[in-house]
């Protein structure tokens with residue numbers, strides 16, 4: 001008997017786009033389109049069970065095996081390094097991780113830079129590769145406000161359109177890494193549900209070609 005694949009979708013636009021791709025690939029689940037507060041939907045005929053979870057939690061569900069596969073930003077994979085397989089670059093949710101600072105900012109050589117970020121691991125790795133000392137200030141959102149209030153010198157954050165930086169008189173001073181959404185799989189599930197997971201992966205790869 002074919003086993004059900006448990007799929008963690010990130011709540012929001014990225015998850016909705018992903019579901020649309022899965023539907024087109026033949027893994028539809030009509031109940032998911034009904035508007036209600038339910039978070040789990042399944043279509044046993046197609047062998048899929050979907051969950052809506054917070055985008056930053058997708059990798060936790062997949063790593064621990066509550067979900068077999070999921071869709072997550074590369075930023076989360078780089079920051080938390082979950083022990084999962086990365087199976088496909090979805091070619092969407094494209095943005096970059098960058099260092100930004102107030103316009104006209106100049107780094108004083110030898111000084112410790114105060115860096116506000118939601119991504120302390122990525123920021124530390126970036127600066128240690130340059131041999132620079134930094135003081136990390138971990139925040140949970142609205143990072144752009146930190147240099148404006150004198151809490152930090154620079155920020156390490158996601159830049160998509162650049163409009164948040166612009167609106168706050170900040171500019172990118174260094175690109176760190178390009179980011180996009182990835183399909184990930186639980187390692188044990190990938191072994192035991194290999195055929196089912198690969199069928200979904202290959203369906204997404206074909207749909208990705210359609211949207212690019």
Ligand code: PRP
Pocket residue numbers: 140141142143144157158159160161162163164165
């Ligand atoms: C993200 C990111 C930037 C913004 C970048 O924040 O942290 O603030 O989007 O997008 P832009 O370049 O298109 O302006 P998010 O909306 O996730 O909210 P947050 O401030 O709570 O992190």
